[in-house]
Amino acid sequence: xxxQLLLALGLLFSAASHPQDIAVKDVPAAVMTSFNxxxxxxxxxxxxxxxxxxxxxxxxxxxxHEVWLNxxxxxxxxxxxxxxxxxxxxxxxxxxxxxxxxWIDDADRYEEGKQFFYKVELKTLTAEKNLVLDRNGRxxxxxx
Numbered sequence: 331x332x333x334q335l336l337l338a339l340g341l342l343f344s345a346a347s348h349p350q351d352i353a354v355k356d357v358p359a360a361v362m363t364s365f366n367x368x369x370x371x372x373x374x375x376x377x378x379x380x381x382x383x384x385x386x387x388x389x390x391x392x393x394x395h396e397v398w399l400n401x402x403x404x405x406x407x408x409x410x411x412x413x414x415x416x417x418x419x420x421x422x423x424x425x426x427x428x429x430x431x432x433w434i435d436d437a438d439r440y441e442e443g444k445q446f447f448y449k450v451e452l453k454t455l456t457a458e459k460n461l462v463l464d465r466n467g468r469x470x471x472x473x474x
Contacts, residue, residue, distance in 0.1 A: 349378040349379060349380045349385065350378060350379045351376070351377070351378050352377045352378060352379055352384075353377070354375075354377060356377075357377050357384060358384075358401060358403075360401070360402055360403035361384045361399050361401065361403045362403075363403060364399060364403030364404070364405065365386055365397065365399060365403075368397070368405060369388065369390060369395070369397070371390060371391070372386075372388040372389070372390050372395070373388065373389050373390070374388055374389045375387070375388040376388070380398065382400070382401070383398045383399065383400060383406060384398070384399045384400075384401070385397070385398050385399075386399070393410060393411045393412075394410075394411040395408070395409065395410050395411070396408070396409040397409070406442070407440060407441065407442045408440070408441045409438050409439070409440050409441075410438065410439050410441075411436075411437070411438055412437050412438065412439050412448075413437065414434035414437050414450075416437070416439075417434075417437060417448055417450070418448070418465050418467070420465065420466050420467030421448050421450070421463050421465070421467045422467075423467055424463060424467035424468075424469065425450065425452065425461075428469075429452050429459065431454050432452035432453060432454050432457075432459065433452065433453060433454075434450055434451070434452060435451045435452065435453045435458075436450070436451040437449070437450050437451070438450075445464070445465075446464070446465045447462055447463065447464055447465075447470060448462070448463050448464075448465070449461070449462050450462075450463065
């Protein structure tokens, strides 16, 4: 019974916290102006509300991007898909030294404020690891 209650509460919470798709016409003018100024060549833009932030997923130059803006149009966070060879040398060195036998399957660069982080998905034939590293190659978070 306790497990069923926990499951029901979990489902209710996940439904309530699920991002809500929103139409372009419902995005505030300040948010649209800021977005269009920062990413004038963005294509395939999809908008969502994630908590109290406006989230846009879009393509720019054949790369996936995601940006979070507050209601005043300030960019809070920006994620850009990158190639493994575009990682900073310090990040690549940490991966090579600590994860021998793994290859980089996916990499993203996150900018929050003036800080940059790199989320890297590493794989072998039988294992997968996700890491978040700072620009100096320090591991900030590990997810198995």
